[in-house]
Amino acid sequence: MSSSSLLDRSLRSVWHPCTQMKQHETLPLVPIVRGEGVWLIDADGRRLLDGISSWWVNLFGHCNPRINAALREQLETLEHVMLAGFTHEAVVELSERLAALTGHRLGHAFYASDGASATEIALKMSAHYWRNLGRPEKSRFVSLAGSYHGETVGALAVTDVAIFRDAYAPLVRAGTTVPTPDARLAAPGESPVDVARRAAAALDAHLGEHHAQTAALIVEPLVQGASGMVMYAPEYLRLARALCERYEVHLVADEIAVGCGRTGSFFACEQAGIWPDFLCLSKGISGGYLPLSLVLTTDAIYAAFYDDATSRGFLHSHSYTGNALACRAALATLDIFEQDDVLVANRVLAQQLGDTVRERFGDRGDVRHLRQRGMILAFDVDTDRKDFARRFFAAGLDHGVLLRPIGNTVYFMPPYVIGPDEIRNLVDGAVAALSAALA
Numbered sequence: 001m002s003s004s005s006l007l008d009r010s011l012r013s014v015w016h017p018c019t020q021m022k023q024h025e026t027l028p029l030v031p032i033v034r035g036e037g038v039w040l041i042d043a044d045g046r047r048l049l050d051g052i053s054s055w056w057v058n059l060f061g062h063c064n065p066r067i068n069a070a071l072r073e074q075l076e077t078l079e080h081v082m083l084a085g086f087t088h089e090a091v092v093e094l095s096e097r098l099a100a101l102t103g104h105r106l107g108h109a110f111y112a113s114d115g116a117s118a119t120e121i122a123l124k125m126s127a128h129y130w131r132n133l134g135r136p137e138k139s140r141f142v143s144l145a146g147s148y149h150g151e152t153v154g155a156l157a158v159t160d161v162a163i164f165r166d167a168y169a170p171l172v173r174a175g176t177t178v179p180t181p182d183a184r185l186a187a188p189g190e191s192p193v194d195v196a197r198r199a200a201a202a203l204d205a206h207l208g209e210h211h212a213q214t215a216a217l218i219v220e221p222l223v224q225g226a227s228g229m230v231m232y233a234p235e236y237l238r239l240a241r242a243l244c245e246r247y248e249v250h251l252v253a254d255e256i257a258v259g260c261g262r263t264g265s266f267f268a269c270e271q272a273g274i275w276p277d278f279l280c281l282s283k284g285i286s287g288g289y290l291p292l293s294l295v296l297t298t299d300a301i302y303a304a305f306y307d308d309a310t311s312r313g314f315l316h317s318h319s320y321t322g323n324a325l326a327c328r329a330a331l332a333t334l335d336i337f338e339q340d341d342v343l344v345a346n347r348v349l350a351q352q353l354g355d356t357v358r359e360r361f362g363d364r365g366d367v368r369h370l371r372q373r374g375m376i377l378a379f380d381v382d383t384d385r386k387d388f389a390r391r392f393f394a395a396g397l398d399h400g401v402l403l404r405p406i407g408n409t410v411y412f413m414p415p416y417v418i419g420p421d422e423i424r425n426l427v428d429g430a431v432a433a434l435s436a437a438l439a
């Protein structure tokens with residue numbers, strides 16, 4: 001099968017995500033036939049360095065031998081069983097190990113497949129909790145300006161990215177947005193902590209007025225990914241936690257993108273020394289192998305659903321909830337974290353990535369707000385070109401790197417197995433892509 005006929009068939013039959021399909025008239029799809037570590041290999045044998053971990057999911061490389069082996073073993077034992085009325089070793093062990101990673105503060109895990117489903121679950125659980133407590137009026141949600149929590153209709157209520165939300169506005173029961181603690185908003189002489197305090201004061205004012213109707217505040221801890229790798233000080237999470245406590249509002253930490261070591265700690269919230277009432281995980285938890293998402297929550301919230309009345313239970317479900325293969329991939333991922341002391345190793349990698357990017361981009365007049373949190377590094381490019389992101393992406397492919405700017409923000413979010421030479425390749429590719437995109 002030639003690659004051109006595969007592309008034709010794909011364009012005829014596959015509706016690709018997050019894509020205006022007409023743009024493929026000029027920007028061809030890339031037919032990937034194999035993955036190997038940080039590399040994706042296309043049908044012509046061209047190697048592309050996956051600088052964004054295939055939409056932020058891959059942690060330990062493509063076709064990782066250890067995850068592959070664990071999956072093969074699981075495949076010979078049990079591929080899937082419905083989780084209502086049944087259980088299995090992989091889902092139990094995964095739930096126990098995740099609870100242990102939270103110091104048993106979040107001891108109950110509810111499973112789904114995609115990130116947006118985890119958002120839906122956290123929002124529904126929060127509102128249902130208040131209903132079970134006789135406070136059904138607490139059903140509104142608050143999120144940060146520029147937040148992204150997924151694109152299903154419920155998740156869009158707390159997603160504040162116009163391009164994803166505007167067309168569906170009539171379908172959405174929109175929540176309220178409060179100011180973001182985006183560190184780039186610092187006035188001269190202000191620190192990121194000052195910005196965080198200002199944003200927290202606005203949250204305080206909002207909750208002061210609306211707490212009686214508010215079920216939860218949902219945040220992307222430390223980095224608001226989809227609105228352009230917006231980074232903020234942990235101080236905001238500390239203050240938000242205290243305000244949620246004071247106003248009896250749940251705190252939902254959406255760690256779908258920032259969890260699993262991405263920001264330097266296993267959970268991003270740990271850097272603020274806080275725990276949320278609900279924590280959403282997806283993407284990296286299965287090592288980037290299989291759709292898996294989950295919501296962790298506390299004993300107290302779990303207890304509010306535990307009752308003789310069926311209707312007080314959380315009756316939400318998805319067919320593949322707790323899929324055994326996905327859970328096994330997650331267990332193999334957690335094994336790698338433990339066996340390879342990944343959080344410590346990532347500090348060295350993050351430093352190498354940061355040093356290399358600063359060396360090549362730090363002095364450029366058209367590069368602004370170079371910022372880093374663990375294994376996420378980003379900068380904004382000063383250009384008026386409306387098609388900057390697409391041009392950069394296409395030029396990156398020509399230079400052997402997969403990088404996909406968000407608007408004018410170029411970011412790096414590579415798998416944790418990237419080596420020093422590959423970091424150089426990635427950054428060299430970005431330098432070439434930037435020149436081509438701005439030409």
Ligand SMILES: Cc1ncc(COP(=O)(O)O)c(C=O)c1O
Pocket residue numbers: 114115116117119148149150151220225226254255256257258282283
């Ligand atoms: C913070 C955050 N929440 C939710 C989601 C939605 O996850 P999914 O695309 O798996 O539905 C994403 C996806 O990028 C995300 O970054």
